[in-house]
Amino acid sequence: MKKDRIPIIVVSCFLAVLLLWYFIYTNDDRHYSWFENYRADSDQPYGTSFIRKMLEGYRPESRFQVNDKQPLRKLLKDLKDPANTDYILIGQNIFLDEGSLKA
Numbered sequence: 001m002k003k004d005r006i007p008i009i010v011v012s013c014f015l016a017v018l019l020l021w022y023f024i025y026t027n028d029d030r031h032y033s034w035f036e037n038y039r040a041d042s043d044q045p046y047g048t049s050f051i052r053k054m055l056e057g058y059r060p061e062s063r064f065q066v067n068d069k070q071p072l073r074k075l076l077k078d079l080k081d082p083a084n085t086d087y088i089l090i091g092q093n094i095f096l097d098e099g100s101l102k103a
Helices: 002-025 049-058 072-077 098-102
Strands: none
Touching: 072 098
């Protein structure tokens, strides 16, 4: 009776390994990049495209601007009404120079 089970066990183990190999090595579009990039156009876990779309829909009549290079002091100079402007920081740290702190 035990000799009859050996082929079943071997075939079952082989199928299990084959199934495991299939799930590990198949290339599908569900791979994610877990690098913290915080880019406004990225739909990866640390990308902010979802938040950007949500914020743009919150005030559709307003202008939405992504700032990732310009110092805050230069951005504030270009605004007509900086007191009625919302600022949102997405990231770990805010880096402000002396002029941006005063602005």
